Amino acid sequence: MTSPAVQPTLNVVMLGPPGAGKGTQAERLASRHRLPKISTGDILRKAVQTGSELGGAARQLIDAGKLVGDDAVIGIVKGRLECEDARCGFILDGFPRTVVQATALDEMVAMRGPLVVLDIVVPEDVLVHRLAGRRICSRCGANASVDAKDACTRCGGELVTRTDDGAEIVRERLKIYQRQTKPLVDYYAQRLTFRSIDGNQSPDIVTASIDAAITAAATAGRGRA
């Protein structure tokens, strides 16, 4: 079963709204399988920082909590998947977000083996609680837990809500996510390699669920191919 030279391909798409813990789980998955975690959000933020042309266009949209257009994002991902470290697979986080992007991805990975799609599901009221309640210490910058009282448990400083996660923006982000990516689930749902994950559990239990789902989905996908 284990061969030193050949690593089985693992192509994963992670779906899930902001606050579902998708980034954390993608990170874990990537390091466990030694695959790159490819996040269009990270790539765009880096572009903004380095002041590239793409970055300029992306900045205003990111600042407004909006999403960058299909063509630009598809181009970014296509280029990234051609990199050497993605030869044996990838963990995609934040792409695709639309059916147009999903169709483009299917073309990109047609020769790469099964595409495992994981949809992390969390009830909306839980998401709003997690995201809008995210506060930091105004003095030392530490993250405060959702249930912390008025003062920082580390230094006693005042806790403030992170400005980019205010309730208005949270609701707007969830609304955009809902409107744009619901059709994606319909697009993928009938596939043998699609799995729904209950994200309203502790991160370690979510990780275990994902492991089990990947084994089942990858097996089903290879069996069909």
Ligand SMILES: [Zn+2]
């Ligand atoms: Zn503090």
